[in-house]
Structure formats: C-alpha cells, structure tokens
Amino acid sequence: MTSAQEAPLPISSQAAMPQQTGGALTFNQVENYWIKAGGSPQSAAMAAAVADAESGLNPNATRTNPDGTTGVGLWLTPQNGSPPGSTDPLASARVAYQLSNNGTDWTQWCSTWSDNNCGQNGGTYLGSGANALMSLGTQQGPGSYNVFGSTPASTGQGASGATSGLTTGTSGGTGSHSFLLIGGIILAIILVVYISRKRAGGQAEGPGRMQPQGEATGTGIGTHTVRVPAHVREVPNR
Numbered sequence: 001m002t003s004a005q006e007a008p009l010p011i012s013s014q015a016a017m018p019q020q021t022g023g024a025l026t027f028n029q030v031e032n033y034w035i036k037a038g039g040s041p042q043s044a045a046m047a048a049a050v051a052d053a054e055s056g057l058n059p060n061a062t063r064t065n066p067d068g069t070t071g072v073g074l075w076l077t078p079q080n081g082s083p084p085g086s087t088d089p090l091a092s093a094r095v096a097y098q099l100s101n102n103g104t105d106w107t108q109w110c111s112t113w114s115d116n117n118c119g120q121n122g123g124t125y126l127g128s129g130a131n132a133l134m135s136l137g138t139q140q141g142p143g144s145y146n147v148f149g150s151t152p153a154s155t156g157q158g159a160s161g162a163t164s165g166l167t168t169g170t171s172g173g174t175g176s177h178s179f180l181l182i183g184g185i186i187l188a189i190i191l192v193v194y195i196s197r198k199r200a201g202g203q204a205e206g207p208g209r210m211q212p213q214g215e216a217t218g219t220g221i222g223t224h225t226v227r228v229p230a231h232v233r234e235v236p237n238r
Contacts, residue, residue, distance in 0.1 A: 024058040025057045025074075027048050029057075030048040031047070032044075033090055033092075034103075037093035037096075038094070039097045040103055043104070044103075045136060046106070047097075049132045049135040050106055051074040051075050053109075053131035053134070053135050055075065055076055057074065059073055061087075062087075073092030074089060074093065075092055075099075077099060083098060106132070112126055112130050113125055113126075113127065114128055116130065
C-alpha cells in the first residue's frame with residue numbers, strides 16, 4: 001500500500017519486499033479477522049487476497065517506503081497514518097476496513113492495479129495481472145472475481161460498482177415466466193381442439209337433417225313405404 005498523503009511511486013523505486021517476522025496466517029484466518037473487525041463477509045475473500053498480495057498474510061510484516069513512511073501489518077497500512085497501522089491482526093483489519101470503505105475501494109493498495117503500481121504504468125484498477133486478483137483466483141478459481149469488493153478483470157470498473165448478487169432474483173423470475181408461457185400454450189391447444197370438435201359436430205349434423213318431402217300413406221308395397229307428395233290432393237270418390 002502507498003501512503004495516503006503521497007502519490008504512488010513506480011514499483012521499481014519502492015522499497016524491497018516487506019520484512020517478515022513470525023509466521024504467516026492462513027487465508028481463512030485473515031478472512032475471519034476481517035469479519036470480526038466488522039467487514040462484510042462478502043468482501044472477506046478480496047480483503048484476504050489484498051493482504052496476501054501485500055504482506056504474504058504475515059501480520060508482523062513491515063515495509064519502509066521511499067517517502068519515509070512505514071507500512072505495517074497484514075495490509076501494510078501506514079504505521080503513523082490515520083488510523084494508524086498495526087501488527088495486531090484484528091487492529092490491522094479494522095484499519096483496512098476503514099480505509100477501503102468496507103472493502104468497496106481498494107485503490108490505495110497498488111496490488112489491486114493491473115500494473116501493481118497504482119496505475120502509474122498505465123494499469124487499470126482491478127485489471128488483469130493485479131497481484132490481489134491472482135491471489136483471489138488461486139484461492140477461489142478464475143471465475144471468482146464477481147464478489148463484493150472485486151470486479152471482472154480488465155473492465156476498469158471500481159470495486160464500489162461491483163456487487164455480489166448480479167443475477168439474484170433473475171432465475172426465479174425466469175422460472176415464473178416459463179411456467180406462465182407453458183400454461184398459456186396448453187390453454188391455447190385445448191381451445192383449438194374444442195373449437196375443431198365443435199365445428200366437426202356441426203358439419204355432421206347438417207347433412208343428416210332431411211326436409212320432409214311428402215306424407216307417407218298407410219299403404220306399403222312389400223317392405224317399401226310409398227310416399228305421396230304433400231301438394232297432391234286426394235281425389236274424392238264419385
């Protein structure tokens with residue numbers, strides 16, 4: 001991390017690798033310290049990744065910057081900064097929580113830039129090649145950058161614009177729409193079948209209806225009935 005009061009220096013002119021005394025913590029331990037300090041659980045992985053890129057997860061790490069300031073602790077925050085950095089893991093997490101606005105802005109840490117030099121060499125914030133994102137990818141896989149406090153590589157979008165729930169709620173809505181669509185199709189099929197049967201029934205009844213053409217007499221020839229047209233009048237016997 002660079003001093004908040006000084007402009008970031010080229011990485012080649014910055015101090016050597018941080019001095020480390022004591023043992024390093026695990027990735028999960030740093031995540032837990034972050035959460036205990038009040039940090040969002042959604043940004044815990046990114047916070048630990050920044051600490052890994054800055055100090056190698058060593059809470060006792062120190063680094064003297066060319067401007068004379070000294071970065072200490074997991075996130076190498078300025079020892080005399082405001083708030084002051086600390087080698088105590090929980091205190092260091094609280095400082096990082098405050099300076100990063102709860103993990104939504106890591107721009108003060110050069111390891112979150114693609115050139116690992118806070119953009120001084122043309123790098124982009126949270127762009128491809130940032131050491132912090134490499135650490136995050138090692139822990140959670142290449143597709144894990146869409147978390148609170150992170151963003152996909154090479155977009156140049158700030159962490160404050162990234163969220164952990166980009167597709168939350170869309171799957172449920174899609175399922176409901178699909179259900180309604182299927183229901184509508186089934187209802188349309190039933191309606192078409194009903195109308196088709198109705199029309200077929202009407203056509204079957206039409207030809208079967210015969211208009212009366214005459215009146216039947218009571219006389220039959222064999223098994224046939226003789227019909228006399230209605231308009232023929234019976235001739236009276238003389």
